[in-house]
Amino acid sequence: MNPLSSLPVDVAAQSNLLATEPNPDQPDKPEEACGVFGVYAPGEDVAKLAYFGLFALQHRGQESAGIATFEGDQVHLHKEMGLVSQVFSEAILHKLPGNTAIGHTRYSTTGSSRVVNAQPALAETRLGMLALAHNGNLVNTAHLREELLRSNYNLLTTTDSELIALAIAEEIKNGKAWLEGAISAFHRCQGAFSLVIGTPAGIIGTRDPNGIRPLVIGTLPQHTSEGPVRYVLASETCGLDIIGAEYLRDVEPGELVWITEEGLASFHWAAQPKPKLCIFEMIYFARPDSVMQDESLYSYRMRIGRRLALESPAEADLVIAVPDSGVPAAIGYSQASGIPYAEGLIKNRYVGRTFIQPTQTMRESGIRMKLNPLKDVLNGKRVVIVDDSIVRGTTSRKIVKALRDAGAIAVHMRISSPPVTHPCFYGIDTDSQDQLIAATKSVEEIAAQIGVDSLSYLSWQGMLEETHSAPENFCSACFTGDYPVPVPEFVKRSKLMLEKAAIPDTVPTA
Numbered sequence: 001m002n003p004l005s006s007l008p009v010d011v012a013a014q015s016n017l018l019a020t021e022p023n024p025d026q027p028d029k030p031e032e033a034c035g036v037f038g039v040y041a042p043g044e045d046v047a048k049l050a051y052f053g054l055f056a057l058q059h060r061g062q063e064s065a066g067i068a069t070f071e072g073d074q075v076h077l078h079k080e081m082g083l084v085s086q087v088f089s090e091a092i093l094h095k096l097p098g099n100t101a102i103g104h105t106r107y108s109t110t111g112s113s114r115v116v117n118a119q120p121a122l123a124e125t126r127l128g129m130l131a132l133a134h135n136g137n138l139v140n141t142a143h144l145r146e147e148l149l150r151s152n153y154n155l156l157t158t159t160d161s162e163l164i165a166l167a168i169a170e171e172i173k174n175g176k177a178w179l180e181g182a183i184s185a186f187h188r189c190q191g192a193f194s195l196v197i198g199t200p201a202g203i204i205g206t207r208d209p210n211g212i213r214p215l216v217i218g219t220l221p222q223h224t225s226e227g228p229v230r231y232v233l234a235s236e237t238c239g240l241d242i243i244g245a246e247y248l249r250d251v252e253p254g255e256l257v258w259i260t261e262e263g264l265a266s267f268h269w270a271a272q273p274k275p276k277l278c279i280f281e282m283i284y285f286a287r288p289d290s291v292m293q294d295e296s297l298y299s300y301r302m303r304i305g306r307r308l309a310l311e312s313p314a315e316a317d318l319v320i321a322v323p324d325s326g327v328p329a330a331i332g333y334s335q336a337s338g339i340p341y342a343e344g345l346i347k348n349r350y351v352g353r354t355f356i357q358p359t360q361t362m363r364e365s366g367i368r369m370k371l372n373p374l375k376d377v378l379n380g381k382r383v384v385i386v387d388d389s390i391v392r393g394t395t396s397r398k399i400v401k402a403l404r405d406a407g408a409i410a411v412h413m414r415i416s417s418p419p420v421t422h423p424c425f426y427g428i429d430t431d432s433q434d435q436l437i438a439a440t441k442s443v444e445e446i447a448a449q450i451g452v453d454s455l456s457y458l459s460w461q462g463m464l465e466e467t468h469s470a471p472e473n474f475c476s477a478c479f480t481g482d483y484p485v486p487v488p489e490f491v492k493r494s495k496l497m498l499e500k501a502a503i504p505d506t507v508p509t510a
Contacts, residue, residue: 034105035235036215036234039100039101039203039243041232042261046101048093050067063081064081065083065103065104066079066106067079067088068198070101070131070198072200079120100198102203107429120132120198121157130168130197133197135235137426137427139191142488147167148167148170151170169181178201178202182197182204186206186269191426195215202258203231203233203259205256207254210253210484211254213278213427214235216247218247220246228263231264237291238286238289252268254268276475277475279479282301282467283416283417304466305333305335306335306336308332313337314412317339318339318383319333319342321385321386322386323346326385375406378408379408385403385414388416389420391420393446401451414456415456417479418458418463419479420438422479422480422481422496433496443456
């Protein structure tokens with residue numbers, strides 16, 4: 001069964017299977033999987049609303065982008081490699097009519113970097129087409145893939161998102177309606193998944209029983225008192241703000257919301273949901289102007305910076321940040337320590353991602369393409385530099401060298417999260433454990449390797465206490481190795497520093 005048979009979509013986007021070349025200058029940060037967006041707004045230009053929603057969520061994935069719209073039973077789709085602003089134009093958006101739109105911006109964690117793996121993923125069902133946008137990562141991909149292959153489904157991609165879409169199609173094929181089929185499919189999925197699913201009948205939004213990845217609901221202003229309420233789903237509240245939508249609430253862990261012309265209906269499909277929001281969403285991934293736990297993340301990040309200053313003081317003349325993600329914590333550190341805050345590194349905010357690789361000489365010159373130090377600010381100064389995390393340490397070492405070359409006489413690094421010692425299996429693209437510097441070296445050894453006078457991390461307790469929420473409501477497995485959703489042993493061994501286990505033939509390796 002080919003889920004895309006007889007579908008009027010962008011043929012070039014479906015057939016271009018060329019993978020992008022690997023980037024030797026891969027960011028030395030955990031990378032988020034993707035951002036999802038959905039809008040039900042009869043009478044509005046839903047493709048343009050989705051475009052701007054994805055534009056606000058661009059930080060969650062810069063690899064590919066896609067929008068699918070529903071015009072009755074007909075689906076219109078466009079997806080390509082690149083940034084949102086590169087993938088879409090006014091002319092392309094004009095070809096995406098309808099009352100419903102599903103959007104996605106991607107950074108791959110499952111499946112290779114090629115356009116066929118871009119989302120939304122489409123599947124043909126007994127009740128019509130569905131378009132699915134997924135943020136997260138399943139841990140039972142091999143098992144689900146094997147089940148669908150036994151059911152004679154042709155898999156066109158190497159992503160777990162296609163597997164979820166086809167699982168829903170299979171449940172509907174067996175006689176279930178949209179909601180019943182979706183819920184049955186969700187019970188077959190293990191891991192992290194926040195989903196926005198478009199159908200001819202309406203939009204489904206859901207989160208896994210742990211709510212590891214975020215998803216929020218908003219409403220668009222009504223032009224008149226008549227007509228249906230127009231709803232928006234987005235990974236973060238910044239995706240609502242950009243189109244003038246008002247934040248309503250979060251989709252709860254294990255909840256399904258069903259948005260149709262009759263309004264929004266809610267169903268709790270997980271028997272015992274256990275909230276485990278990824279703590280890295282709070283520290284780094286989500287935009288600082290997004291709201292989580294009833295406050296902007298800027299406020300939380302300033303608070304952990306203040307906590308960091310109390311836990312790990314330093315004698316210095318200036319506090320600076322690694323822009324942009326380290327700025328709120330650096331300001332908090334400055335406030336609590338009394339050390340003046342200054343800009344010591346200027347970020348080139350227009351560099352984006354380039355597929356033109358610098359020469360070896362350029363690489364050896366450091367990180368000047370993205371960050372440039374202010375020599376007159378740094379010269380002769382003792383500096384505290386605040387960042388949100390250290391993963392491999394390669395970027396940190398280049399930054400410290402740049403600061404010393406600019407005249408800093410002492411460099412103290414402070415990190416507003418604990419040491420990253422374990423890989424993520426739930427939708428964050430992290431290295432295998434042996435590539436995580438804190439998994440193999442002590443804090444003192446890391447300090448020596450990156451060339452700082454001192455190095456301190458925020459405590460695990462401090463990170464969670466400053467959320468002002470129950471600590472057990474967060475996943476912090478990348479710091480502790482305590483994974484809230486059981487991970488199959490062979491999957492664990494693919495990333496952890498254990499004896500490698502044989503990987504089943506059914507696991508996609510592309």
